[in-house]
Amino acid sequence: MGNKVLKFNIQKKLKEFDLDVGFELKKGCLGILGPSGCGKSMTLKSIAGIVDPDEGFVSLTTDKETVYFDSNNKINIKPQKRNVGYLFQNYALFPNMTVEENVAAGLEKGHDKIVSEMIKRFHLDGLEKRYPRQLSGGQQQRVALARILAYGPDVILFDEPFSAMDTYLKEQLRVELVNLLNSFDGLSILVTHDRDEAFQFCDELLILDDGQIIAKGDTRELFENPKKVEVARLTGCKNISRVEIIDDYHLKSLDWGIILEVSEKISPNITHIGIRAHDFVAAKKDDVNSIDTSNSKKLEMPFEWRITLSNGLWWIYEKRIHDHDFEIPDYLKVDPKNIILLEE
Amino acid sequence: MAMDWSPIGISMKTASLSILITFFLGLIVAWVLVKIKNDTAKIVLDGIFTLPLVLPPTVVGFFLLYSFGVRGPIGKFFIDFFAFKIAFSWWATVIAAVVMSFPLMYRSARGAFEQVDSNLLDAGRTLGMSEWKIFWKVLFANALPGIISGGILAYARGLGEFGATAMLAGNIAGETRTLPMAVYSEVAAGNMGEASYYVIVIIIIAFIAIFIMDFISIRKEKQWK
Numbered sequence: 001m002g003n004k005v006l007k008f009n010i011q012k013k014l015k016e017f018d019l020d021v022g023f024e025l026k027k028g029c030l031g032i033l034g035p036s037g038c039g040k041s042m043t044l045k046s047i048a049g050i051v052d053p054d055e056g057f058v059s060l061t062t063d064k065e066t067v068y069f070d071s072n073n074k075i076n077i078k079p080q081k082r083n084v085g086y087l088f089q090n091y092a093l094f095p096n097m098t099v100e101e102n103v104a105a106g107l108e109k110g111h112d113k114i115v116s117e118m119i120k121r122f123h124l125d126g127l128e129k130r131y132p133r134q135l136s137g138g139q140q141q142r143v144a145l146a147r148i149l150a151y152g153p154d155v156i157l158f159d160e161p162f163s164a165m166d167t168y169l170k171e172q173l174r175v176e177l178v179n180l181l182n183s184f185d186g187l188s189i190l191v192t193h194d195r196d197e198a199f200q201f202c203d204e205l206l207i208l209d210d211g212q213i214i215a216k217g218d219t220r221e222l223f224e225n226p227k228k229v230e231v232a233r234l235t236g237c238k239n240i241s242r243v244e245i246i247d248d249y250h251l252k253s254l255d256w257g258i259i260l261e262v263s264e265k266i267s268p269n270i271t272h273i274g275i276r277a278h279d280f281v282a283a284k285k286d287d288v289n290s291i292d293t294s295n296s297k298k299l300e301m302p303f304e305w306r307i308t309l310s311n312g313l314w315w316i317y318e319k320r321i322h323d324h325d326f327e328i329p330d331y332l333k334v335d336p337k338n339i340i341l342l343e344e
Numbered sequence: 345m346a347m348d349w350s351p352i353g354i355s356m357k358t359a360s361l362s363i364l365i366t367f368f369l370g371l372i373v374a375w376v377l378v379k380i381k382n383d384t385a386k387i388v389l390d391g392i393f394t395l396p397l398v399l400p401p402t403v404v405g406f407f408l409l410y411s412f413g414v415r416g417p418i419g420k421f422f423i424d425f426f427a428f429k430i431a432f433s434w435w436a437t438v439i440a441a442v443v444m445s446f447p448l449m450y451r452s453a454r455g456a457f458e459q460v461d462s463n464l465l466d467a468g469r470t471l472g473m474s475e476w477k478i479f480w481k482v483l484f485a486n487a488l489p490g491i492i493s494g495g496i497l498a499y500a501r502g503l504g505e506f507g508a509t510a511m512l513a514g515n516i517a518g519e520t521r522t523l524p525m526a527v528y529s530e531v532a533a534g535n536m537g538e539a540s541y542y543v544i545v546i547i548i549i550a551f552i553a554i555f556i557m558d559f560i561s562i563r564k565e566k567q568w569k
Contacts, residue, residue: 045466048466048469048470049469049470050466050469050470079466079470080469080470080473081472082470084470085471086466086467086470088467089463090461090463092463092464092466092467094464094467094468094482094485094486095486096485096486097481105468105471105473106468106472131567147471148471151472
């Protein structure tokens with residue numbers, strides 16, 4: 001694997017907020033996670049050159065550094081000259097072209113060999129003469145990927161590739177995409193609002209809110225220790241509460257009305273805590289962080305019970321498909337080290 | 345009295361040349377309008393280009409005569425530099441047909457362009473396709489059914505042009521007398537029989553045009569679906 005580096009630093013005034021993102025990607029896949037309309041797609045489009053940032057810098061290093069955009073030196077390379085592939089949310093296959101023609105669209109004439117290689121690699125044999133509308137969602141995605149890889153990019157940008165799909169297809173295509181990324185000798189960026197996708201695909205994460213970076217770093221670390229309220233929410237923490245600090249290791253949850261002990265010394269800028277819904281276990285009344293469960297409600301899902309306590313806390317308890325009986329224990333507790341301390 | 349066939353030839357010549365001009369001019373103008381980002385400029389230009397569609401043809405003819413007439417700026421220019429009088433020549437029928445049919449072509453093409461998903465164009469760019477190739481193979485190809493129907497409508501409009509032609513080109517037999525003019529002249533002279541021949545010719549041409557339009561757009565849509 002070559003040493004490729006993608007640097008970007010993008011500022012752009014948008015209607016609702018100002019976009020300001022930057023990162024230096026050296027290997028694998030970077031995830032950009034954020035709620036809808038936080039500037040994720042705009043970031044990708046700026047890297048691809050489809051949209052011009054107001055200010056900033058974009059460059060890709062393969063053997064040597066090629067500057068794609070530099071507002072200070074008035075450099076703005078056309079998207080055609082950037083070696084960046086872009087997978088659109090709706091795949092943007094050309095409806096007037098067959099599968100074959102779509103795959104060949106970015107190539108000069110006389111590259112039939114690459115086209116047939118890609119057709120084979122993406123299992124599109126027999127579909128060469130079909131039009132995109134005659135294909136299933138999964139086949140369409142494969143054509144779009146074949147078309148991008150035929151062009152031989154150093155970077156692939158994925159713009160919410162699974163957002164408009166039913167669960168079954170999504171699971172299947174995710175597996176296909178993971179396999180593709182493992183065999184791809186280049187960099188990639190995946191934009192998503194889905195924490196599962198971010199966790200599954202991305203070594204590093206950049207979390208955006210209203211155009212600003214609120215966290216960046218190693219994906220697993222960010223999930224384990226989100227540090228900020230918004231990051232905790234985006235990484236899927238179900239229970240978040242405002243707190244009042246009592247002493248170095250105790251605080252009072254203002255939303256749940258309970259006092260909790262934590263394992264880490266509480267710094268004064270802690271304003272919230274988070275508890276993942278899976279982190280509760282059955283307990284006795286006098287245990288540390290014991291919580292009364294009277295008046296709880298339970299909801300049965302195929303593989304889990306979802307319990308809402310009367311104070312608003314969520315507990316998720318995994319089960320087997322054929323288990324239908326479940327007694328909520330009188331008390332639950334949460335291990336002090338599983339309470340996530342958060343800043344606003 | 346022997347039938348005068350010259351209006352058919354004149355009309356075909358006029359309609360063919362004018363659709364050629366209108367087609368490409370309409371495409372270019374539509375493309376430019378789609379690309380313009382400034383909304384005010386867009387509205388003003390759209391208004392100007394659509395005007396011939398909503399104004400009475402004689403009013404358009406009045407403006408044409410004003411600019412292409414012997415004393416008009418363009419007409420005078422041609423007389424001074426090429427010793428050529430545009431008004432009341434065959435070329436005047438072409439100018440009138442182009443101006444009158446242009447809005448139909450331009451509006452259809454623009455509508456068809458705007459229907460094409462802009463992601464397709466961006467996808468072409470990120471795949472390294474040249475802007476020229478993107479225009480023809482992606483934008484034009486996907487807007488084709490709409491563009492063709494616009495072209496046929498414009499052709500039919502050019503073929504049927506009467507008011508502006510009468511103002512700028514007059515009604516000179518064998519020179520500027522197109523089919524609609526011929527119908528008018530025969531009726532005015534009380535020759536209903538001759539007029540009806542011209543009417544039948546016009547109906548046949550119009551019907552063929554509509555048939556081609558529907559045939560192409562239905563075939564295209566079937567192919568992609």
